Amino acid sequence: MLRALLLENIHPAAVQNLRAAGIEVHVRSGALDEAELIEALADFQILGIRSKTTVTRKVIESLPGLLAVGTFSIGTNQIDLAAAAAHGVAVFNAPYSNTRSVVELALAEIIALTRRLTVRDKALHSGTWDKTADGSHEVRGRTLGIIGYGNIGSQLSVLAENLGMRVVFYDTAEKLALGNAHRVETIDELLEVADAVTIHVDGRKGNAGLFGADMFARMKPGAIFLNLSRGFVVDVASLRENILSGHLSGAAVDVFPTEPKKRGEEFVSDLRGLPNVILTPHVGGSTEEAQEAIGEFVSKKLRDYMQTGSTTLAVNVPKLQLEHTGVGRIMLLHRNVPGVLAKVNQVFADHGANIEAQMLATHGDLGYVVTDISDVTQRGASAKLQAMESTVRLRIRDAFERPEFPPGPAAG
Template identity: 50%
Template sequence: MAKIVLLENIHPSAREVFTAAGFTDIVTYNSALPPDALQEAIRDADVVGIRSRTQMDKAAFEAARKVRVVGCFCIGTNQVDLTTAMESGIPVFNAPFSNTRSVAELVLAEAILLLRRIPEKNLRVHQGHWDKTANGSFEARGKTLGIIGYGNIGSQIGTLGEQLGMRVIFHDVEAKLPLGNARAYDLPTLLAESDVVTLHVPGGRSTENIMDEGTLSMMKRGAILINASRGTVVDIDALRAALDTGHISGAALDVFPVEPKGVDEPLVSPLIGLPNVILTPHIGGSTMESQENIGREVAEKLVRFVLSGTTKGAVNFPELPYQEPAGTARILHVHRNVPGALAQLNSLFADAKLNIVSQQLQTKGPVGFVLTDIGDAPSPDMIEKLKSHPITVRCDVL
């Protein structure tokens, strides 16, 4: 039975899923590990589960030759060398949907708090001031909510925003079907019309500092900026300047260009100490409900892969949906994506007089993945021929 190593205090719901599926060799760690310790911890693991701090780089994969699959118990996968994983025949799974509600609720809560100037009012009361003025405080109803990035989270925020009575507009680089009364806008128009702008875009070069001095200046004077996506999408110095001039009336950030690596390491940012800025420690998806959902979602994907070879939902790998086993054995074969690869594979089955009962193939980039059910159990010699064939990246038998 497969050995499972889980790092970073993954929710117990994941263990429940593994245990229910019959897996008993489960090792857990409460935190991320430094490179040497990580390599030792996963050296004989078949399944590795991580969150955002564990760095599964090339060295980690090279040290853990037994690893068959990696699960990211979070949305992002930037902490994994996806190319090395793919080229090693290792699918990587994540949880793109399980914490969307938690992030959406935080964003809307921050929008309401900033519209009402609650962070400032709260601080003033703690300092001994009883300032009841309504100046600069507004209802969310009737305001325009501009969403940059209309994916799983952005669209849900739009739906909830409409329920508050907000007008919802969005911008996305891809054509998206609007939900409710939301409308698609070009970026300059969205920035000019929105009372609240919230960012929900992926990381990477294409989104680096999309909110810089130029785009911040396009925003409606007195508007609010919220970023719960990636720390690199906002030019923090430019945001500080826009807050100092009053062009931006408030901001809320849950992510930062450089984040502390531990509980006791302070955040270093020019936004520290501003009374009209909410700073949270990357906890947009950190609710008990979302962590439980993430634990179950990713663990179920890992179980389906280990037991049946299902790769639907993998972020770096050819996707094959679940198919009921139809033969005596199921062979999972990852090969170099070259012409004639399937023919070469099936020739080996024919030479061994093994009947193919069912077969699925999908390719992605440099690799192809074939899931083959055969009528009789393959001999050790046959498996060795499959594993040593020049086109083979990885081969496992279920």
């Protein structure tokens, strides 16, 4: 029986879907460090994580039985994707499922900061009735600058316009502007006009330190700043200085360079205690609706990969989905070198096996061929496929959907 380990409070929907597929599921509430992960996964083929667990090259190389990793979040920067691909470990994420939740949090924080609700709330909790309009503004008519116009940034753009905001955005890639949003050519152009600046970039290494002292200095006096993307994108010390100096009127931060592994642990940050600053514990996508959607989405991708070899929306291996014919299925991840398909089919021909259906896809250094064929495990072809120098991972399912996983993938 296949076994899955799910960490970091993944939604029960994921557990239900995997168990319904005949997979034994174990759950843990917190994250694991590298050594803990290697020890815990010794007898598991599937790993489910969120944002706090890091899957390093050492983890992958130490676990030859690991077949797939599901990150129940948008980002995948916590996984060494190249190492996973090289060892035939497919990785799946949820690129769309929590988009609305993040957008709603951003909008709520823009309104709260612009109205200085944090300051009014703190005053009342301390027993002071501070009824005043000083520093409070409507968001209608103000300009929102969005850095990163992907799924989240573009949806935020549409909803912000519905509130009467003017939207400008910057993205390194060519993106279609939605509604009346205006694309600018440089971040400097955006900072010159934006009353609120919000970052929604991905976790690629090139975005580290993207927003530092020089960027804050270019922002309009009195503007507000939001980071709901990645903790390492922003220079926290510079943000603190600009809040204390009054150059910025407020900020909202949901992600941090260093975050506690578990709920209840102490949170340490230079941003604590600052006026009109909203700090949230990486909960941009943490609504019950989003977590259920993510649990459903990623678990079904893991299930489909284990059952049929489907790699639709995988992030590090070639993407394909071959309709199942009901006979045996051979799933071969291999190095993307010339002649592999011809060699594979020659093996089948040498053993008198007839191909019912076949599909091949490539991605970078990796190729993936899925073939439906009757009784292939009894013809001896699987041993020859496993022995091919180009083979990274070979999986077989017979016509009765019983999994067989030949040991020792020739990963490099």
